[in-house]
Amino acid sequence: MGRITLENVRKAFGDVEVIPGVDLTIEDGEFAVFVGPSGCGKSTLLRLIAGLEDVTSGRILIDGQDVTAAPPARRRLAMVFQSYALYPHMSVRKNIAFPLKMAKMPEAEQQRRVAKAARILNLDSYLDRRPGQLSGGQRQRVAIGRAIVREPEAFLFDEPLSNLDAALRVNMRVEISQLHNNLKTTMVYVTHDQVEAMTMADKIVVLRAGRVEQVGSPLALYNKPANKFVAGFIGSPNMNFIDGEAAARHGAHSIGVRPEHWRLSTTEGAFAGQVGVAEHLGSDTFLHVDLDGGAHVIARASGEFPVSHGDRIWLTPQDDRVYRFDKQGLAA
Numbered sequence: 104m105g106r107i108t109l110e111n112v113r114k115a116f117g118d119v120e121v122i123p124g125v126d127l128t129i130e131d132g133e134f135a136v137f138v139g140p141s142g143c144g145k146s147t148l149l150r151l152i153a154g155l156e157d158v159t160s161g162r163i164l165i166d167g168q169d170v171t172a173a174p175p176a177r178r179r180l181a182m183v184f185q186s187y188a189l190y191p192h193m194s195v196r197k198n199i200a201f202p203l204k205m206a207k208m209p210e211a212e213q214q215r216r217v218a219k220a221a222r223i224l225n226l227d228s229y230l231d232r233r234p235g236q237l238s239g240g241q242r243q244r245v246a247i248g249r250a251i252v253r254e255p256e257a258f259l260f261d262e263p264l265s266n267l268d269a270a271l272r273v274n275m276r277v278e279i280s281q282l283h284n285n286l287k288t289t290m291v292y293v294t295h296d297q298v299e300a301m302t303m304a305d306k307i308v309v310l311r312a313g314r315v316e317q318v319g320s321p322l323a324l325y326n327k328p329a330n331k332f333v334a335g336f337i338g339s340p341n342m343n344f345i346d347g348e349a350a351a352r353h354g355a356h357s358i359g360v361r362p363e364h365w366r367l368s369t370t371e372g373a374f375a376g377q378v379g380v381a382e383h384l385g386s387d388t389f390l391h392v393d394l395d396g397g398a399h400v401i402a403r404a405s406g407e408f409p410v411s412h413g414d415r416i417w418l419t420p421q422d423d424r425v426y427r428f429d430k431q432g433l434a435a
């Protein structure tokens with residue numbers, strides 16, 4: 104059972120308070136993703152859970168047991184890092200078995216667990232190779248294998264896919280989701296990539312400057328962002344924000360419209376503007392539009408939309424898809 108609870112967890116490095124106070128529960132079996140801009144404290148929070156950093160105050164519980172003062176090895180968690188940290192001179196088999204060997208587990212049980220992890224990760228035919236003879240994705244699978252064999256209460260992933268190219272990232276993303284479906288073990292995953300967060304998470308925790316801005320399922324955050332920060336962070340391309348008179352007409356200080364929620368017309372609509380850049384991807388068309396009055400917005404049309412640089416265009420937000428925000432940026 105891998106339920107993780109943080110109670111008013113604070114962390115300061117010297118005088119600098121990096122985590123001003125976080126309360127959070129990750130349920131047993133849940134896939135939780137910490138997401139937020141660079142420096143917001145994602146890795147620090149994960150390292151506090153792992154026990155690699157000490158909390159300044161507050162408590163961390165795993166399955167109701169207070170582990171705040173427990174060393175990493177006693178927390179029954181396995182961490183997978185961005186750098187795979189494999190031993191180059193050891194075979195894949197030995198790399199995966201390494202934590203079990205350190206724990207002086209009987210050889211037969213070590214081999215049973217390595218074989219099981221290799222099967223889950225499709226590494227059977229690579230067990231006798233060395234890390235240098237593997238691709239980046241295979242190396243990351245070995246690093247995950249080394250975590251699996253420990254049969255932890257929870258897996259902690261710190262940006263595990265950052266070193267991989269775009270296509271491989273997509274594959275590994277799916278593999279980690281499948282792994283979670285198979286193992287049903289709690290996973291806590293740190294990324295700055297909101298697409299990874301949206302596609303993998305049961306629960307997303309959006310962080311900003313060490314504070315939790317919102318916690319919810321991917322679609323809850325997409326559909327009902329609590330504030331402008333979350334609204335702008337979740338969704339790709341980002342939500343468009345318009346202030347001033349147009350927002351006042353909607354009874355708000357600022358309104359937000361996602362690129363996919365504009366109705367586009369070449370003859371009429373609520374906002375007129377000029378196409379700056381038109382990106383024709385075939386599956387979608389992204390239009391960067393300079394609205395009359397100065398705002399710059401992005402509109403997405405499904406499929407092909409035949410306009411180009413310099414054309415006039417009219418945009419109308421879908422009525423139920425206008426997000427309203429007050430002066431403080433809170434959803435109104």
Ligand SMILES: Nc1ncnc2c1ncn2[C@@H]1O[C@H](COP(=O)(O)OP(=O)(O)OP(=O)(O)O)[C@@H](O)[C@H]1O
Nearest residue numbers: 116119121139140141142143144145146147148295
């Ligand atoms: N050992 C340390 N000593 C002092 N400050 C630190 C230390 N570790 C992290 N910080 C600071 O704490 C803040 C949060 O860092 P952290 O690495 O948790 O952010 P992050 O959200 O994971 O960022 P990134 O996505 O860039 O990795 C940053 O301002 C960082 O400079």
